[in-house]
Amino acid sequence: MKHESEKKNMEYLQAIFDQSADGLMICDAKGRILKLNKAAEILNGVKASEILGKNVKTLVKQGQIDRSATQEVLETKRQVSVIQTTPRSDYTLLVTGTPVFDDKNNIVFVVVNERDISLIESMRKMLAIVRQESEKIKDELTELTLLELKENNIVAQSDSMKHTLKLALKLSAINASNILIQGESGTGKGLLAKFIHKYSNRNPFIQINCAALPENLLEAELFGYEKGAFTGASEKGKPGLFELASGGTLFLDEIGEMSLPVQAKLLKCLDDHEIMPVGGIVSKKIECSVIAATNQDLENQTLNKKFRLDLLHRLNTFTLLIPPLRNRPEDILELVRIYLKKYNKKYKRRSVIGYKAFDMLQKYEFPGNVRELINIIKQAVVMCDKRSLDDYLMNALNKTGLPADKARPLKTSTRLADQIQAVENEILNQAAIKCRTTREAAEFLGISQPSVVRKFKEHGIRIQKGKEYK
Numbered sequence: 063m064k065h066e067s068e069k070k071n072m073e074y075l076q077a078i079f080d081q082s083a084d085g086l087m088i089c090d091a092k093g094r095i096l097k098l099n100k101a102a103e104i105l106n107g108v109k110a111s112e113i114l115g116k117n118v119k120t121l122v123k124q125g126q127i128d129r130s131a132t133q134e135v136l137e138t139k140r141q142v143s144v145i146q147t148t149p150r151s152d153y154t155l156l157v158t159g160t161p162v163f164d165d166k167n168n169i170v171f172v173v174v175n176e177r178d179i180s181l182i183e184s185m186r187k188m189l190a191i192v193r194q195e196s197e198k199i200k201d202e203l204t205e206l207t208l209l210e211l212k213e214n215n216i217v218a219q220s221d222s223m224k225h226t227l228k229l230a231l232k233l234s235a236i237n238a239s240n241i242l243i244q245g246e247s248g249t250g251k252g253l254l255a256k257f258i259h260k261y262s263n264r265n266p267f268i269q270i271n272c273a274a275l276p277e278n279l280l281e282a283e284l285f286g287y288e289k290g291a292f293t294g295a296s297e298k299g300k301p302g303l304f305e306l307a308s309g310g311t312l313f314l315d316e317i318g319e320m321s322l323p324v325q326a327k328l329l330k331c332l333d334d335h336e337i338m339p340v341g342g343i344v345s346k347k348i349e350c351s352v353i354a355a356t357n358q359d360l361e362n363q364t365l366n367k368k369f370r371l372d373l374l375h376r377l378n379t380f381t382l383l384i385p386p387l388r389n390r391p392e393d394i395l396e397l398v399r400i401y402l403k404k405y406n407k408k409y410k411r412r413s414v415i416g417y418k419a420f421d422m423l424q425k426y427e428f429p430g431n432v433r434e435l436i437n438i439i440k441q442a443v444v445m446c447d448k449r450s451l452d453d454y455l456m457n458a459l460n461k462t463g464l465p466a467d468k469a470r471p472l473k474t475s476t477r478l479a480d481q482i483q484a485v486e487n488e489i490l491n492q493a494a495i496k497c498r499t500t501r502e503a504a505e506f507l508g509i510s511q512p513s514v515v516r517k518f519k520e521h522g523i524r525i526q527k528g529k530e531y532k
């Protein structure tokens with residue numbers, strides 16, 4: 063009876079061995095192949111008669127398999143799994159070798175099972191290719207958008223500007239809020255804010271220059287007011303820009319100029335996502351992305367107690383830096399090209415710029431950055447009678463240009479800050495004499511009008527021809 067059941071068990075084991083879809087193989091302690099099933103023959107592309115009794119080392123040497131799990135089991139005395147390719151059958155196999163020990167802990171057999179993972183492997187390779195392709199498409203998309211920038215006349219030839227624009231695109235894609243754009247005056251902060259907004263697919267874009275309004279008016283503009291909130295307020299009250307920007311972007315330009323009380327109110331609004339109109343008692347929910355820009359060192363401003371540190375931390379969840387134009391001369395040629403084309407078209411001229419003037423432009427410091435470059439080109443196109451703008455430009459740059467290597471030394475103090483202050487004072491005075499309005503002065507100096515107002519205030523200078531500046 064016992065004999066009968068043993069016989070049955072042997073039959074079962076034989077059936078498992080023969081019919082297993084996995085390849086099965088048994089090797090002895092020297093690595094010689096003692097037995098293999100049909101699936102192993104198919105998977106390895108061999109006949110049992112060809113390899114029975116052969117050592118796995120020999121098979122590796124003859125190139126019939128690229129590596130042997132059995133060999134590694136015998137070396138390490140533990141279970142080993144390897145990925146093995148079989149040149150004869152072109153399968154990729156997951157091969158697991160398991161040692162069988164005797165009482166004295168010596169290996170007597172190695173049981174090997176082999177599973178075809180060619181499909182998984184080819185899917186894995188396919189996935190890697192698809193991933194690579196999608197990365198490429200993503201990159202191409204970014205490049206495409208950068209090309210689109212060209213169509214929109216946004217210049218980004220330099221790596222630093224490309225990097226900034228790529229980051230900006232990423233922020234647009236995730237509809238990020240609380241973005242702080244830092245850069246000197248005229249570097250393109252306003253342009254970048256509009257760019258981020260454009261690709262975020264949200265609307266509207268509302269912009270305010272925090273330097274252009276006195277404290278009370280700025281507060282009323284930003285948060286709105288209820289009827290009769292103050293003398294002169296409209297009968298019906300007025301919605302604030304935060305409310306008007308709902309669903310879109312509110313761009314707070316020159317944020318560094320905001321007074322401390324308005325900063326406190328702004329902080330609360332960003333924290334609570336709601337606003338309290340001036341003279342109001344009920345707050346209103348707001349939902350808009352906020353982009354702020356500054357040409358000031360806000361960290362420094364916090365040390366001087368002119369800017370709240372908590373507001374800075376709230377605003378600069380993401381920071382984008384636009385480098386000054388003098389640090390990215392690669393952009394100058396393209397900027398000159400597009401603005402020369404623009405003003406030639408506008409003023410029906412056919413002006414050209416040669417390499418000498420261009421060379422000089424490339425060496426120029428551009429304290430007013432891109433805005434100054436635009437003004438230089440515009441002035442030259444309008445004022446120069448000759449077709450070639452070279453002489454005019456070289457003359458103009460020599461006279462007022464102060465290229466980096468030709469900055470005028472000052473006589474009095476040797477402190478750099480004093481010297482800069484004195485040069486600034488001299489230039490501002492020239493503008494105050496020549497221009498009738500701060501707008502004109504902004505054009506003349508190649509900086510924004512609010513910057514002119516601020517700088518005139520700092521230096522105690524007044525427009526002399528007109529009566530605009532108080």
Ligand SMILES: Nc1ncnc2c1ncn2[C@@H]1O[C@H](COP(=O)(O)OP(=O)(O)OP(=O)(O)O)[C@@H](O)[C@H]1O
Pocket residue numbers: 215216217218245246247248249250251252253254315355356357397432433436509510513
């Ligand atoms: N990369 C650029 N490509 C083309 N034009 C540019 C670029 N950067 C700036 N400009 C142009 O330069 C001018 C000044 O840009 P913008 O007003 O955005 O500067 P800003 O940094 O916001 O200045 P401010 O700090 O004085 O407000 C604009 O006419 C703008 O279109």
